Each structure stands twice: as C-alpha cells, then as structure tokens.
Amino acid sequence: MAETMELVPDATDPKTYYLNMGPQHPSTHGVLRIRLHLEGERILGADPIIGYGHRAHEKMAENRDYLQFLPNSSRVDYLSGMIYNLAYCQAIEHAIELDVPERAEVIRIICGELNRISSHLLWLGTFVLDLGGFTPFLYGFDDREKILDILDSITGSRLTYCYGRFGGVTMDVDDEFLRRTSDFCDYFKRRLGEFDELVTDNVIYQQRTKDVGVISSDLIQDYALSGPVLRAAGVAHDVRKTEPYGGYDRFDFDVPVGQRGGDCFDRHTVRMEEMRQSLRIIDQALACLPDGPIMAAKVPKRIRPPAGDHYFAVESARGHFGMFITSDGTDIPVRHKLRTPSFVNVSTMPVVLPGTMLADTVAILGSIDIVVPEIDR
Amino acid sequence: MTDFPQIFGGHWPGVLAATVAIMGFITVNALMLIWLERKVSARIQRRYGPTEVGPFGLLQTLMDVVKLIGKELVTPDHVHRPLYLIAPVLVFAPLLALLSLIPIDEGWIFHDYDIALVLLLAFSSLNIIGIFAAGWGSNNKYALLGAVRAVAQNISYEIPLLLAVIPIVIMTRSLSLHEIASAQAAYPFILVQPLAAIIYFIAGTAETNRAPFDIPEAESELVAGFHTEYSGMRFGVFFLAEFTHMVIICSVATILFLGGWHGPLLPGWLWFFLKVYGLILVMMWFRWTFPRLRFDQLMSFAWMILVPLALVNLLVTTVVLKL
Amino acid sequence: MLKQTLTGARSLLTGMKVTFKNAFKKPVTSQYPRERIEMSQAYRNVIVLVEKEDVGSHDCIDCGMCERVCPSFCIKVEGERPEGMKRKRATRFEVDFALCSECGLCLDVCPTDTLGYSREFDQAGYGRNDFLYDLLIPYRDREETVRDTLRAAEAEAAAAKKAAVAKKAAAKKAAEEKDAAGDEAPGGDGDDS
Numbered sequence: 065m066a067e068t069m070e071l072v073p074d075a076t077d078p079k080t081y082y083l084n085m086g087p088q089h090p091s092t093h094g095v096l097r098i099r100l101h102l103e104g105e106r107i108l109g110a111d112p113i114i115g116y117g118h119r120a121h122e123k124m125a126e127n128r129d130y131l132q133f134l135p136n137s138s139r140v141d142y143l144s145g146m147i148y149n150l151a152y153c154q155a156i157e158h159a160i161e162l163d164v165p166e167r168a169e170v171i172r173i174i175c176g177e178l179n180r181i182s183s184h185l186l187w188l189g190t191f192v193l194d195l196g197g198f199t200p201f202l203y204g205f206d207d208r209e210k211i212l213d214i215l216d217s218i219t220g221s222r223l224t225y226c227y228g229r230f231g232g233v234t235m236d237v238d239d240e241f242l243r244r245t246s247d248f249c250d251y252f253k254r255r256l257g258e259f260d261e262l263v264t265d266n267v268i269y270q271q272r273t274k275d276v277g278v279i280s281s282d283l284i285q286d287y288a289l290s291g292p293v294l295r296a297a298g299v300a301h302d303v304r305k306t307e308p309y310g311g312y313d314r315f316d317f318d319v320p321v322g323q324r325g326g327d328c329f330d331r332h333t334v335r336m337e338e339m340r341q342s343l344r345i346i347d348q349a350l351a352c353l354p355d356g357p358i359m360a361a362k363v364p365k366r367i368r369p370p371a372g373d374h375y376f377a378v379e380s381a382r383g384h385f386g387m388f389i390t391s392d393g394t395d396i397p398v399r400h401k402l403r404t405p406s407f408v409n410v411s412t413m414p415v416v417l418p419g420t421m422l423a424d425t426v427a428i429l430g431s432i433d434i435v436v437p438e439i440d441r
Numbered sequence: 442m443t444d445f446p447q448i449f450g451g452h453w454p455g456v457l458a459a460t461v462a463i464m465g466f467i468t469v470n471a472l473m474l475i476w477l478e479r480k481v482s483a484r485i486q487r488r489y490g491p492t493e494v495g496p497f498g499l500l501q502t503l504m505d506v507v508k509l510i511g512k513e514l515v516t517p518d519h520v521h522r523p524l525y526l527i528a529p530v531l532v533f534a535p536l537l538a539l540l541s542l543i544p545i546d547e548g549w550i551f552h553d554y555d556i557a558l559v560l561l562l563a564f565s566s567l568n569i570i571g572i573f574a575a576g577w578g579s580n581n582k583y584a585l586l587g588a589v590r591a592v593a594q595n596i597s598y599e600i601p602l603l604l605a606v607i608p609i610v611i612m613t614r615s616l617s618l619h620e621i622a623s624a625q626a627a628y629p630f631i632l633v634q635p636l637a638a639i640i641y642f643i644a645g646t647a648e649t650n651r652a653p654f655d656i657p658e659a660e661s662e663l664v665a666g667f668h669t670e671y672s673g674m675r676f677g678v679f680f681l682a683e684f685t686h687m688v689i690i691c692s693v694a695t696i697l698f699l700g701g702w703h704g705p706l707l708p709g710w711l712w713f714f715l716k717v718y719g720l721i722l723v724m725m726w727f728r729w730t731f732p733r734l735r736f737d738q739l740m741s742f743a744w745m746i747l748v749p750l751a752l753v754n755l756l757v758t759t760v761v762l763k764l
Numbered sequence: 765m766l767k768q769t770l771t772g773a774r775s776l777l778t779g780m781k782v783t784f785k786n787a788f789k790k791p792v793t794s795q796y797p798r799e800r801i802e803m804s805q806a807y808r809n810v811i812v813l814v815e816k817e818d819v820g821s822h823d824c825i826d827c828g829m830c831e832r833v834c835p836s837f838c839i840k841v842e843g844e845r846p847e848g849m850k851r852k853r854a855t856r857f858e859v860d861f862a863l864c865s866e867c868g869l870c871l872d873v874c875p876t877d878t879l880g881y882s883r884e885f886d887q888a889g890y891g892r893n894d895f896l897y898d899l900l901i902p903y904r905d906r907e908e909t910v911r912d913t914l915r916a917a918e919a920e921a922a923a924a925k926k927a928a929v930a931k932k933a934a935a936k937k938a939a940e941e942k943d944a945a946g947d948e949a950p951g952g953d954g955d956d957s
Contacts, residue, residue, distance in 0.1 A: 083582050091661040105586070105736060132835035135867035194661045196652060196733025199783055202486035206792050213804075218880065220806035226867040234868065235806055262782045265773030268653055268732050422586070423662050423735045484787040489795070730783045731776065746769060 083422075087116045090192045093427040098413065100425065107425065110417035112410050117440040125400035130156055130367040131230070133400070138224040140402060141438040143186055144381040146179035146215065146225045151230035154165050154310055155376035155387040157370035160230075167356040168232040169311040174245065174349045175227065176310075177216060177342040181252070182211040182333045183381035184342075187433045192215060192263055193330070194430035195272050200263050203441030207255055214244050230367060231360030237353075246350050247375035249343050256339060264336065273328035277416055280326055287412050291383020291405050292334045297317060297326030305377035310378075315348050317341045327433040335433075368393055380435055382406050406438040463540045471684040474718035475502045475723065478684075481725045503583060512673035517579075524578030529671070529678040531571030534569075535564045536685045543692045544619045546702045546709035558616040562692060565648065568682065569595040570656065574666050575679070579670035584625060587666025590736055591650060597743040598647040604751035605641040608634055608758040609697050618693070622701030629700030636754045638698040640747055642720070645690035647743070649683060652728035656736050691720035787837040803885055808868060810861045810887070811839075813899045821903045821910040823878040824854035830870035830879065838863035839870060846911050849918055853911060854900065861887070861895035 087096035095116035101109035121140055125133045137144030137152035150172050157164060164172075192294050212222045217229040227233055263269055279289065281297045294301055302319040304312040320337035322330025371393035377386035383405030392400040409438030411433045417425055476491065476499055483490030491498030516525065542557045554560060569592055574587020610616060612633075613624045631638040647654035658666035668679045695701060695716040700711030704716075734742065794801055813822035826843025842856040869877045889895055903910070 081582065090664060113616060128835055131833065131869060134774075134869065135835055135865040139865075196659065196661060197731060198482070198488050199729050199786075202488070203786070206487060209792070216807070217804040218806055220804065220808035221866065222702065224865070226865075229872065234872070251458055258782055261778045262730070263779075265775045266732065266779050267775045268734055271738050272732060272735055421737065423656070423659070423733075426662050481787075483791070486787055487791045488793050489791050492795075571770055704915045726780060726783065730779050746765075 077404060080108060081222045085425065090134075091429065092436070093190065093429070093434055094201060096410070096429075096434065096436045096439065098417075098425070098429075100417075102422065104281050105422045107160055107417050107420055107422065110413050110425070112411070112413045113311070113419075114407075114436075114439050117437045119437065119441065121441045122400055125397055127306065127396070129395040130369075130397065134229075135226050137223070138226055139437070140404065140441060141380065141382065141385075141406070141435050142223055143435055144183040145223060146219075146227060147176050147183075147378060147380045148385065149225050150176055150228045150310070151376070151378040151380070151385055153230055155319060155374065155389065156230050156367060156369065158376045159374040159389060159391065160367060162231050162360055162363065164232055164310075164360055165357045166311070166354045167236075167360040168358045168360075170349050170353050171233055171237055171358065172228065172310055173312065173315070174346055174353075175219075175225075175233075175235075177345050177349075178211050178215060178245070178248075179225075180381045181339050181342050182208045182215075184339050185370065187210075187335060187381075187430075188259065188263070188332075191427075191430040191433075192269070196268065197263070197266075197269070199262060200259065203262070204216060204261070207252060210248055214248060216242065217241055217244070229359065229363075231363040232358045242350055242353070248352075249346055253340075253343060256336065260336070264332065272423075272427055273332060273431070274324070276328045276424050277420065278327045279412060279416055280433075283412060283415060284326075287408060289383070289405075289409055289412065291379070291381075291409070291433075292331055292338065293326075293383065293409050296322035296330035296334045298322055303377050303384055307377065310375070312345075314352075315345045317345050326429055331431045331433075366395055368395060375405070378403060382435065382438070383409065384400065402441055404438045406432075406434045406436075407441075410434050410439055459541065460537075463537060466536070467540065467681065467685050470688055471681045472502045472506065472685065473499075474684045475505075475680070477718075477721075478725050478728075482729045483724065485726070485729045506674075506677060507516045509632035509677040511676045514673045514675060517537055517581075519580045521578040521580060524574045525605070525670070528571050528575035528578055529675050529682075529752050531574055531676050532568045532682045533571070533685075535567040535571075536689060538563050538681055539580075539689050540685070542618060543689070543725070544622055544696065544701065545713050547549065553617060553619045556616045557607065558610065561568050561618070561689075562599070562606070564684070565689060566595065566599055568686070571682075575671070576667040579667070581670050583663045583665070584667050584669045585659045585679075586662045587659070587669070590659075590663075593736075594647060594650070594654065594656065594739060597740055598644045598747075601640050601743060601747035601751045602644040602648060604748065604755055605637040606697060608637050608755055611755075611758060611762060618696050622696045622703070626703055629698060629703070631698040633700065634758070636750060636752070638694070638760075640754070641698065642694055642723075644747060645694060646724055646727060647739070649686045649690055649724075651683070651687070651724060653729075653731035653733050655733060655740060656739060659733060661733075687721055687724060688717065691717045691724070694720055803883055807881060807883065807885070808866045809884055810864060810866075810883040810895075810897055811859060811870060811879050811899070813857060813903065814878055815903075816876070816878055817909065820913060821906060822854070822900070823876040824857060825876060826852045826854045827875055829873040829875065833869045833873045835867060835869065836863040838864050846915065849911070850914050850922075851914070851918065853907070853914075857899040859897045859899060860892075861897055862892040871952045 068259055080101060080103045083100045084097060085100055086092040087095040092098065097113040099111045100107055100115060119139075121136050124136055124229075134149070134152065138149035140148050156162075181410065185204040185208045189201035192200040215225065216222050217243050218237050219225045220235075221227075229237070251348050279293055279297055281299055283289075284294055284297050284299065290301070298321050300319045300321050303309070304317075305319055318341055319335075320341065324330045350354055369389065369391040371391055374389045374391065375386060377384055379385070384403070385405055386403035388399070388401040388403065389397050394399050412432075413429070416428060421430065479501070480490040480497075482488075491501035494500040494504050516522065538648070539561055542561050544553070563649065572591045572595075573588045575592070576584045576586075609621060609630055612630070613621050615621055615624070650657050656666075657663075658668070660666070663669070668676055670680065692713075697714060699716045699720075702713040704712035707715070813824055815821060816823040824841070824843070826841050828841055831839045831841050838860040840856065841854055841860040843852040843854045845852045868881075887895065896945075900907075
C-alpha cells in the first residue's frame with residue numbers, strides 16, 4: 065500500500081498524467097476521490113482516497129449508551145437506512161438474547177425488503193445516469209418515491225427511519241399499509257419489465273457494461289467482497305440464506321448469480337433479479353403476517369450486553385453488513401466496529417480499474433454501488 | 442431567383458438586414474429550443490418543466506440568459522488567454538454563415554450558391570476548431586480530454602455524413618440546396634434513400650455532440666468537457682451554438698431527404714419549419730432515452746458500421762442510376 | 765454483424781417506445797408552494813408538548829427522561845414544584861431542532877406521553893438559533909389556572925386516597941371523611957371561575 069499512498073505523485077513521465085476525480089465530481093456519488101493515473105484515456109493506476117465524509121460513527125458509539133446509537137445506525141448508509149437500523153436492533157437483541165414477537169419480525173422483513181428495492185432503484189438510476197442516460201434515473205426515483213411514501217406512513221420518516229427498537233418496532237402496520245404495499249408489488253412487477261425494455265435490453269447500455277470491470281471470484285476471495293458484487297461473480301452467497309437471521313429462513317426466495325463472470329452487466333442483472341426476489345419475499349410476508357404484539361414483553365430498561373465480543377451480520381442492499389460490539393458489561397460499548405460492504409468493495413478499485421478507459425471508471429464505480437458515507441462512516 | 446438582398450433593396454442594406462434577421466432568428470430559436478428541450482425532457486420524465494415565467498414557462502430561458510449576461514465573466518488564472526477568449530466566437534461564427542445558405546421556401550434564400558452543400562459541410566466542420574481551442578486554452582485536464590474527444594468524433598463522423606450526402610448529389614446532379622429541394626416536388630428522397638437518411642441523421646447527431654454521442658461534454662465523466670472552465674455568457678454562447686447547430690443539421694436533413702418546403706395545403710415555409718422542428722424533437726427524444734456510448738465504441742461505430750453501410754449505399758445508388 | 769446491428773436498432777426503438785409512452789402520462793411532480801402534500805399520520809418533525817385532556821394543558825412533569833435519553837443532547841427541561849403540589853411542572857422546555865435527529869426516543873421514554881410530533885414540514889430560518897423552539901409557549905398564558913386546577917385535583921385525589929385509607933382502617937370514620945372531601949372539591953372549582 066505504501067507506494068500507492070504517496071501524496072505527491074511522480075509526474076516526471078510526460079506521456080502520462082494524474083487526474084483527480086473527486087471529491088467534487090458528478091459521478092463519484094458524494095465525496096469519494098479517486099486519483100487516476102492516465103495515459104490518454106487509458107487508466108494506468110487508481111487510488112481511491114477516502115475520508116471526506118467521515119462522521120466518526122464508531123467513535124460516537126463509544127460515547128453513548130446502546131439506545132442512543134440507534135439514530136446513528138440508519139445514517140451509516142442512508143440509502144438502506146431501514147436495513148441498517150433493524151440490523152443494529154437485531155445485533156443488540158442477539159447480544160442480550162431478547163426474543164422478538166413474530167409479527168414484529170415479519171414487519172421488519174417487509175420494511176427491510178421495501179428498503180432494499182428502493183436502494184436498488186436508486187442504484188439503477190444513478191448507474192444509468194453515470195452512463196449518460198437521464199430518464200431511467202427519474203423513473204427510478206419516481207418508483208422509489210412510492211416506497212418512501214409507504215414507509216413514511218408507518219415510520220414517519222423517509223430516509224433515516226429509526227423504526228426499530230430493541231425488541232420490536234415502534235409502530236404497528238395497518239390495513240392501509242398492507243394494501244398499499246401489495247398494490248406497489250403488483251405495480252412494480254410490471255414496472256420492472258419497463259426498466260428491462262428501457263435499460264437492460266438497450267444495446268448501448270449492454271455495450272457499456274458487458275465485459276467491463278470484471279471482478280472475478282479470485283479477487284473476491286482476496287478482498288472479501290460481498291453482496292451483489294459477489295453474487296455477480298457467480299458465488300451464491302447471501303447472508304439471508306447462509307446464516308438466516310430475523311426469520312428469513314421462513315421465506316422462499318432464490319439467490320441470483322451472474323452468468324458472465326462478474327462484469328458490470330452481471331451486477332446489473334443480479335440487482336434486477338434481487339428486486340424481483342424481494343417482491344417475492346414481500347408477497348409471502350404479506351400473506352402470512354401474524355397477529356400479535358409488535359414489542360417484546362420484557363425489554364430490559366438498561367441494555368447491558370454480557371461482557372465479551374458480539375458479532376451480528378445482515379445482508380444489506382450493498383452486501384455483508386456486520387457489527388462487532390465489544391462489551392464490558394456496562395451501558396456503553398467498549399468498541400463498536402461497523403463492517404460496511406462499500407468500504408470493502410471500493411478497496412478493489414486499484415486492481416479493477418487499471419487497463420480500462422476513463423469512461424469505464426464511472427461505470428465500474430457505479431456498478432459496485434458505493435455509498436460514500438458508508439465507506440467513511 | 443430573388444434573393445434577400447434584392448428584397449431589401451440594394452446590396453449592402455440587404456446584407457445588413459439579413460444578418461440582423463439571422464442573428465435574431467438564432468437567438469429566438471435557441472431560446473425556444475432550450476425551452477422545448479426542457480419541456481420535452483420534463484414530459485418524458487413525467488415532470489412539468491418550467492412553468493413559472495411567462496405562459497407555460499416560455500420566458501424562462503430568456504430570464505436564464507439575462508442571468509447569464511449579468512454574471513461576472515470569470516477568466517481562470519491558468520488559461521491561455523487568447524485561445525480561451527476567442528474560442529466561443531470561433532464556435533459560433535461559422536454557424537452564422539451557415540444559416541444564410543438554407544432555403545426556407547421556393548426562392549426564399551439569402552444567397553443561392555452553386556456549391557452550397559460543400560460550403561455547408563466545410564463550415565459546419567469549422568466549429569470544431571473553436572471547441573478544440575476552448576479545450577486547449579482552458580488548460581484543464583477535463584476540458585482537454587473533452588476537446589480531444591470532440592475532434593476525433595467530429596472528424597470520424599464527417600465521413601459517413603459526406604458519404605450519406607453524395608448519393609443525393611449524384612441523383613440530382615447538383616450541389617445547390619435550392620435545386621436539391623426543388624427536385625423533390627414529387628416525392629421526398631427519404632423514400633429512395635432511407636439508409637442514407639438514417640446514416641445522415643445519426644452522423645448529424647454526432648456532429649452536434651448530442652446524446653447519445655455527447656462524449657465531449659459527458660458530464661458524468663468529464664464534468665462539463667470542453668466548456669468546464671467557461672461561465673456566464675461565454676458558456677451561453679456554447680449553448681447557443683449547440684442549438685443552432687441542431688437547427689442547421691436538421692434543416693439540411695429536411696432539404697436533402699424530406700423534400701424541403703414541399704408539402705400539401707400548408708405554405709412552404711411552414712412545412713419546412715414543421716419538418717425541421719419535428720427532426721429536432723426526435724433528436725431530443727434520443728437524448729432523453731439513451732445512455733452515452735463510450736469513446737472507443739463511438740469510433741468503431743462510425744468506422745465499422747456507418748462508413749461501410751454508407752459506402753454500400755453509395756455503390757448501390759450509382760449502379761442503379763447507371764442502369 | 766448485420767444481425768447485431770438490427771437487434772441493436774430494435775432495442776433502441778423499444779427504449780424510445782417506453783419514453784414515448786411515458787411522455788403522455790400525467791406528471792408526478794407536486795407543485796410545492798401551490799399544492800401542499802398531506803403528511804402521513806406518523807410523520808416526524810420537531811417534538812411538541814401535546815395537550816392532555818385530563819390536565820387541560822401539557823403534562824410535562826420535568827422528569828428529565830427525554831433530556832437524558834436524547835442522543836443529540838438537544839432537549840433542555842427545567843421545572844419546579846408549585847406550592848402545595850406534589851407533582852412538578854415544567855417551567856422551561858426548549859428543543860434545539862438544529863441538533864435534533866428525529867429519532868423519537870424521547871417519545872418512547874416519556875412517562876406521561878405528553879410529547880408528540882409537530883405536523884409542520886417546511887421550517888426555514890437564517891441561522892441555527894432560529895430553530896430553538898420553546899415548547900411551552902402555547903401553554904404559558906394558562907399555566908396559573910392549570911396549576912390551580914391540578915392543585916385542586918391533587919388535593920381531591922389525596923383526600924380520596926386518604927378517605928380510602930381511612931375507610932380501610934376504620935369503617936366508622938369513613939362517612940365523615942367523605943363529607944370533607946365533598947366540601948373541598950367545590951371549593952377548588954370556585955377558584956377556577
């Protein structure tokens with residue numbers, strides 16, 4: 065790493081030059097900076113330089129009790145805030161061995177999958193926007209808006225939900241919510257076909273993504289990648305399947321894998337298919353939503369996980385999101401490490417980017433679906 | 442043949458009046474086109490677009506121009522000043538000359554040159570010098586990359602453009618736009634030359650640097666491409682040039698393939714403008730539907746698909762005409 | 765090669781068909797200053813003190829739970845015990861909305877459920893001090909009367925309790941105590957009017 069991290073690049077070669085892509089650049093999805101070493105349009109080297117969006121979430125966790133970290137959890141990755149928020153609740157429940165009522169579990173799954181679809185929709189929009197197509201971006205936002213409205217009706221918030229509590233969820237769902245959700249599922253199944261016509265089948269889109277930015281399974285093992293990037297390379301690994309949590313083992317869904325060896329188009333098809341699978345899960349969950357309480361009967365007033373290490377992982381929209389909590393038995397964690405998938409995924413960039421064209425950089429960066437605040441935390 | 446100078450009585454007053462008329466047309470046209478583009482994109486994306494200023498937001502772009510004019514013209518420190526300052530003019534000026542070549546109706550032409558088509562193709566390639574000057578003079582890596590791409594793209598797409606035009610020239614045995622349009626009284630040439638028309642239109646879209654061929658600007662890769670360092674009305678001039686260029690490409694397409702002013706019932710000039718703006722709408726429709734090609738794919742598309750197709754088309758045309 | 769080109773061209777036309785169809789659908793934008801969206805029932809904004817019917821005002825007892833649980837440390841509560849009353853009343857309840865992250869933990873812990881969410885959604889200001897909300901403002905002017913009512917009610921309740929205790933202790937004395945309670949309650953009402 066030492067040689068790639070030098071701050072003043074060697075600029076003696078007159079044929080090559082350095083280009084700072086970011087931190088202010090339309091396609092770095094926030095404040096990621098990539099220092100590209102270019103020869104013409106061809107990339108010789110790439111160093112992601114991160115930290116511009118650092119908010120010290122992990123340090124904040126060490127300064128407040130477990131409950132007070134709750135609003136932070138959905139801000140780690142604001143595009144799948146629900147999943148992260150619920151993941152934190154589940155992690156603590158796991159640590160203090162608190163059982164969640166079944167109804168709350170199913171509600172959590174519905175909300176989590178809705179959130180996954182909305183995150184993938186935003187990815188689809190921004191990815192096509194990176195490739196120069198404006199319209200799918202707004203279509204994606206239009207549909208995402210419908211999801212946000214649905215989630216808003218029970219959580220009261222549109223982005224940073226803070227919906228879960230240790231032992232359940234804050235608000236019960238009503239018939240209106242269930243009806244809107246199932247309406248959305250029906251609508252969205254048709255809508256995905258439209259996205260396929262507009263984006264997936266488009267010859268320009270295919271040219272831009274096929275055989276571009278191949279992240280092979282070897283590389284994935286070296287870097288411990290996860291999520292759609294991993295599945296695109298042909299590895300059927302999904303935390304929801306391999307280590308089921310929160311009641312996912314009750315539902316029937318497939319883990320889509322890429323067919324082309326892990327290029328950008330694979331990552332696209334995997335995500336499109338994941339949205340369909342999420343719809344499947346939601347359909348099943350709506351059908352089997354049990355009655356009952358939404359909060360566990362006995363939630364301890366003070367959360368004090370037993371001393372020791374606790375680890376809990378979920379499948380977020382971007383991959384394996386893990387929380388490593390070291391507790392000394394008090395109210396405040398000693399260490400709260402967040403294992404965020406974007407951080408791991410973006411770390412392959414120095415290997416994947418060289419040899420591609422400048423225009424592919426935005427395609428590859430877009431296809432691994434980074435959320436910069438999640439990288440920096 | 443009456444040309445404009447005669448209409449306005451005498452040579453020089455006529456030239457002056459026509460120039461003013463063209464300048465006025467360019468401005469109004471660009472304003473309306475920008476409004477139209479925003480409305481079309483809005484409708485396609487299920488938005489409203491501008492609605493606030495004037496009826497249907499028609500005056501929105503006028504207000505934007507007022508804002509652009511009111512802005513300070515920032516000249517960055519590290520630019521090559523002469524090139525940087527002259528570039529917008531170089532981009533814009535050839536287009537001014539080009540509009541004078543377009544016949545709008547039977548006999549409605551500023552001046553009918555025998556070699557109008559050659560002149561037109563020559564002049565429309567000139568503005569690439571301006572674009573390159575802008576990119577080079579800006580002394581910015583994004584701008585330079587955009588300029589390099591623009592030059593490569595324009596040179597590549599000149600060839601299919603020319604090859605698509607030549608069959609028409611062979612058929613009409615004329616390089617005068619007025620005569621070519623007049624020859625289509627019976628039927629528009631798109632019926633006999635559909636392939637040439639499509640190739641011309643694709644290459645023309647690439648010539649104007651519009652999506653899906655907008656790689657010189659490519660805002661998601663190159664921020665703003667060759668005009669990254671321009672602000673205020675200097676940037677406005679680039680914008681004006683782009684929309685004027687669109688009008689020219691579409692006017693020529695109308696004259697070469699769609700029969701110019703010929704059409705039933707309506708007066709000729711109205712037909713002409715209907716066709717031109719119809720084509721422009723299609724161009725906008727392209728832009729708001731497709732993603733952008735990559736640079737190398739763009740080049741191979743020109744050289745591997747468009748040029749061979751155009752050559753085959755040319756060959757078939759000559760053979761058929763000989764028979 | 766030709767076949768590729770043709771399928772490619774067809775895919776482009778399909779894409780154009782999709783955008784064309786969408787161009788004639790109704791726009792989804794809501795024209796904000798002219799139309800205002802109805803916020804959902806669960807909508808979360810800055811917290812407010814909810815009027816409780818049995819009190820006729822907010823019921824903040826200055827327990828400090830919200831102040832302690834707030835992860836953003838944006839709530840400041842102060843209170844006093846009014847003379848002759850057991851329960852405390854808040855004298856200052858300020859929220860710095862610029863710091864608030866709208867997590868809703870304060871609502872969860874509130875023992876009297878007197879916290880709720882505001883229905884506003886378009887607050888704007890020129891500086892962060894514009895978002896210092898004093899939640900007691902709507903209740904200030906009637907605080908004295910409310911206290912009187914509460915004091916009376918407390919006295920009544922205390923009397924009733926006393927009565928109950930007394931009743932339990934000695935059934936004989938019960939009747940007398942009840943009379944005394946009956947005397948006091950109208951007296952409290954008299955103070956109100």
